[in-house]
Amino acid sequence: MTSLWGGRFEKSMDDIVKTFNASIGYDQRLYKNDIEGSIAHVTMLAEQGIVTVSEKDSIIDGLNGILQDIESGKIVFDVEDEDIHMGIESRLIARIGDVGKKLHTARSRNDQCQVDGRMYLKDEIREILNRLVHLESVILEKAEKYADKITVGFTHMQHAQPVTIGFHFMAYFQMFRRDIDRLLSAYERMDLCPLGACALAGTTLPTNRHTTAKLLGFSAPTENAMDSVSDRDYCLDFLSAASISMMHLSRWAEEFVWWNSQEFSYIEIDDSYCTGSSIMPQKKNPDMAELLRGKVGRVYGDLTQLLTVMKGTPLAYNKDFQEDKEGLFDAVDTWKASVEIFANMLEKTDFRMDMIEKQLDKGFLNATDIAEQLVKMNIPFREAHEIVGKMVKICENKGCILEDLTDDELQEIDLRITRDSMGDISIKACVDARTSFGGTAPTEVGRQIEAGKVFLDDC
Numbered sequence: 260m261t262s263l264w265g266g267r268f269e270k271s272m273d274d275i276v277k278t279f280n281a282s283i284g285y286d287q288r289l290y291k292n293d294i295e296g297s298i299a300h301v302t303m304l305a306e307q308g309i310v311t312v313s314e315k316d317s318i319i320d321g322l323n324g325i326l327q328d329i330e331s332g333k334i335v336f337d338v339e340d341e342d343i344h345m346g347i348e349s350r351l352i353a354r355i356g357d358v359g360k361k362l363h364t365a366r367s368r369n370d371q372c373q374v375d376g377r378m379y380l381k382d383e384i385r386e387i388l389n390r391l392v393h394l395e396s397v398i399l400e401k402a403e404k405y406a407d408k409i410t411v412g413f414t415h416m417q418h419a420q421p422v423t424i425g426f427h428f429m430a431y432f433q434m435f436r437r438d439i440d441r442l443l444s445a446y447e448r449m450d451l452c453p454l455g456a457c458a459l460a461g462t463t464l465p466t467n468r469h470t471t472a473k474l475l476g477f478s479a480p481t482e483n484a485m486d487s488v489s490d491r492d493y494c495l496d497f498l499s500a501a502s503i504s505m506m507h508l509s510r511w512a513e514e515f516v517w518w519n520s521q522e523f524s525y526i527e528i529d530d531s532y533c534t535g536s537s538i539m540p541q542k543k544n545p546d547m548a549e550l551l552r553g554k555v556g557r558v559y560g561d562l563t564q565l566l567t568v569m570k571g572t573p574l575a576y577n578k579d580f581q582e583d584k585e586g587l588f589d590a591v592d593t594w595k596a597s598v599e600i601f602a603n604m605l606e607k608t609d610f611r612m613d614m615i616e617k618q619l620d621k622g623f624l625n626a627t628d629i630a631e632q633l634v635k636m637n638i639p640f641r642e643a644h645e646i647v648g649k650m651v652k653i654c655e656n657k658g659c660i661l662e663d664l665t666d667d668e669l670q671e672i673d674l675r676i677t678r679d680s681m682g683d684i685s686i687k688a689c690v691d692a693r694t695s696f697g698g699t700a701p702t703e704v705g706r707q708i709e710a711g712k713v714f715l716d717d718c
C-alpha cells in the first residue's frame with residue numbers, strides 16, 4: 260500500500276519505523292467514530308459547495324461499505340495502515356477511486372483524531388455513568404436493608420463509635436455521587452467539536468464548523484484551532500475522575516477484604532465472586548475485592564503517564580500526543596469493569612450480624628455518648644472527657660464494660676454522676692440518639708437515603 264503522504268519522500272519507511280510509528284494496533288477501536296466524523300465532514304463540505312452532492316453521496320456510500328466490512332471482519336488492519344484515519348481513507352480511495360481523495364479537504368489527522376477521541380469518550384462516559392448510577396441504586400437498596408443494623412465505626416482502625424451499616428453505605432454513596440458529578444462536568448467540557456481546526460490554523464476554504472459540530476452532537480465547535488489540536492485536557496479530566504473513583508472503589512474493596520477475614524467475619528461474599536486455592540482446599544478468597552484494590556494502580560499510572568507526556572510539549576500538535584490513547588482506553592475498560600464488578604459483588608454480599616454483635620461491647624463504643632450525656636448535665640465537655648476517660652481506665656482494670664460500673668465507682672470519680680444520671684447508654688440507644696444532620700441515627704440515615712433517591716431520580 261502506498262502512503263497517503265509520500266509526495267516529498269524518496270525512500271519508504273524502515274520496517275521498524277513503521278511499527279514504532281503505527282497506532283493502528285489500538286486506535287482501530289475508533290473506527291466507528293472516525294467514519295461518523297468523516298460522514299459529517301463531507302456532508303458539510305457538500306453543503307458549503309466545496310464538493311458536489313454526488314461526490315458526497317459516493318464518499319458516504321463508500322464509508323458505509325467500509326463500516327460494514329470492518330464489522331463483518333472483511334477488513335483487517337495492519338501496520339501498513341499506520342493509523343485508523345489512514346486505514347479508512349486509503350480503503351475509501353481504493354474502493355471509490357479519485358473522488359475519495361476529496362474527503363480529506365479542510366481537515367487534518369490532528370483534528371480528526373481529536374474529534375474521534377471526544378466522540379468515543381462521550382459514549383463511554385454515558386456508559387460509565389449508567390454503571391455508577393446502578394452502583395448507587397444497589398448501595399441505596401442495601402442501605403435501606405441495613406439502615407438500623409449496628410456495626411463498629413472505626414478511626415485509626417480502632418473501635419471508635421457505633422454506626423449503622425446503612426450509614427457506612429451512605430458514606431460511599433456520597434463518594435460515588437461526587438464521581439458522577441465530576442464525570443458530568445468533564446463531559447460538559449469535552450462537548451466541543453475540534454473538527455475543522457485542520458492542522459493547527461484553520462483553513463482558507465469556506466467551511467462551516469458549526470454544521471459539523473451539530474451533526475456530530477456537540478454543543479458547539481472549539482474556539483481556537485491551535486488549542487483544538489494540542490489539547491488533551493479532556494483525556495486528563497476523564498483520567499482524573501477515573502483515578503478518584505477507582506480510589507473510592509479500592510477503599511471499599513479493602514474493607515471487603517478485612518470484613519471477609521477470619522478475624523472479622525463480618526460478611527459473606529457470594530461464592531460466585533470468590534475464588535479457591537490450587538493447594539489449600541478450604542480456601543475461599545475475596546479475589547474480586549483484591550483485584551479491584553489492585554486495578555486502581557493502573558488507572559493512576561494512566562493518568563500519570565499522560566500528564567507526563569503532555570508536560571513541556573510546545574504548541575501545536577506533536578507526535579507525543581499519539582501516546583494519549585492506550586492509557587485512556589485502559590482506564591475506560593478498567594473503570595467500566597470495576598464499577599460493574601463492585602456493584603454485583605455488593606449486591607451478593609450479606610452481613611453476618613451475629614459476628615458483628617460480638618464486637619459491639621469491645622472498645623467502649625459508647626464512651627463519647629456518655630461524655631455527651633454529662634454535657635447535658637451541664638458538665639463542660641473537657642471535664643466530661645476526663646471523667647469518662649477515668650471510667651474507661653477502671654473498666655480496663657476490672658475487665659468490664661462501661662454499663663457495668665457501680666454508683667460507688669462512679670461517685671469516686673465525680674460526685675455528680677450516678678448510673679441513673681447517665682440514662683440509657685446501650686449501644687442501640689446511643690446510635691438512635693445521634694440524630695444530628697448527617698449523623699448515624701436510623702432516622703437520619705433514612706433522610707440520607709431519601710435524598711439519595713431524589714439525586715438518582717434526577718440522573
Ligand code: ARG
Nearest residue numbers: 282342368369372576580581
Ligand atoms: N495517529 C495520530 C495520533 O493519534 C494521528 C495524528 C497524526 N498527525 C500527524 N501529523 N502525524 O496522534
